[in-house]
Amino acid sequence: MNGATPSTGPASAREAAYRRLRAEILSLELPPGTAISEKDVSARFGVSRTPVRECFVRLAQEGLLDIYPQRGTYVSRIDVHLVEEARFMREQLEAAVVRLAAADGLDPVSLAELEANLLLQQSCLDDGQDGSRMYRLDEEFHARLFAACGKSHTWSVIGSAGVHLNRSRRLRLAADPDWRHLLEQHRAILQAIRRREPERAERVMREHLQLVRLDRARLAELYPDYFRID
Structure with missing residues (x-):
């Protein structure tokens, strides 16, 4: 054979x-x-x-x-209009998923995986300003959250629709290397899930995703050749 x-x-x-x-x-x-x-x-x-x-x-x-x-x-x-559309879609879907996670609860393995991811994010902050690594860990945190709720396909759809958004997020991490607030919000999201507080989980997630709103003036000044604004 x-x-x-x-x-x-x-x-x-x-x-x-x-x-x-x-x-x-x-x-x-x-x-x-x-x-x-x-x-x-x-x-x-x-x-x-x-x-x-x-x-x-x-x-x-x-x-x-x-x-x-x-x-x-x-x-x-990077098309700023497509960035905003993708951000809007992601905010609505992630708010729904985190509310589901907090309302129904997550299994111990998923909670441990999310906690381990946050420890790696802290290590990334402690070790230095590695924007690519922080971006990957940020994406992994959200992907694990969707997987824990049985919504991995939904996460894949977000990724496919968010190519302009994801490039702008990478630029934002490079332009603003103080990522402590990002980690603090991830911790607050996980805490709300553990405490079974769906309203708080959704509120923090929406606040968190506002961080990825494109600061057109600042990023256009820093990277004038990277954006399509018209």
């Missing part, structure tokens, strides 16, 4: 190129407005230009690339 082996064909090459390039855009390793080409990405990733071309189309459909025939391809600028 032949054993199954991982695919190494065109489909896997296309998916690998897509995932890698998408991660570079979302992490701001490739900043908004950066010009990229199929030739350069193909050489850098060690794949043919066909899977790169296909992943360019896919990323353009997600709003992460702008493709101009005969002119070139660029990492899309």
